[in-house]
Amino acid sequence: MKKLFVFFIIAVLSSCNNDDASFNDYQVLLPVESAIVPDEFELGQTYEITIVYLRPSTCHAFNDIYYQKHQNERTVAIVSTVFQSNGNCTDLEDTELEASFNFKATQSGSYIFKFWKGKDENGEDTYITMEVPVI
Numbered sequence: 001m002k003k004l005f006v007f008f009i010i011a012v013l014s015s016c017n018n019d020d021a022s023f024n025d026y027q028v029l030l031p032v033e034s035a036i037v038p039d040e041f042e043l044g045q046t047y048e049i050t051i052v053y054l055r056p057s058t059c060h061a062f063n064d065i066y067y068q069k070h071q072n073e074r075t076v077a078i079v080s081t082v083f084q085s086n087g088n089c090t091d092l093e094d095t096e097l098e099a100s101f102n103f104k105a106t107q108s109g110s111y112i113f114k115f116w117k118g119k120d121e122n123g124e125d126t127y128i129t130m131e132v133p134v135i
Helices: 002-016
Strands: 026-030 032-038 045-052 062-068 073-082 097-102 109-119 127-135
Touching: 026 062, 032 073, 032 109, 045 073, 062 097, 062 127
Parallel strands: 073 109
Antiparallel strands: 026 073, 032 045, 045 097, 062 073, 109 127
């Protein structure tokens, strides 16, 4: 989770170092609403994993998928760039989008996917957790 915090700090600092004051673009993590993951993996095979997320405004654009691995655990979130340079942002409701990535099962046992859901009322990160066995 420290890496998510470091990512936020870097994103904020890099957005502040822009010499042109008319550009206020920055990156944020967007919560995952749901994920489509196979029930099981076959060792050595590659699978597409789809993430569903909400686009909060017309100024938010997909940038990348945050993907951190630690042993058999994978932490995943959506990285969005917020373009505020035009100043014409409109809030959106229920605008679901999908992003996907390929995952190759390279070890036996199981994989635990933690899809970042946001923060709770105490400021703690919450996740959609899915365990997928490798056959």
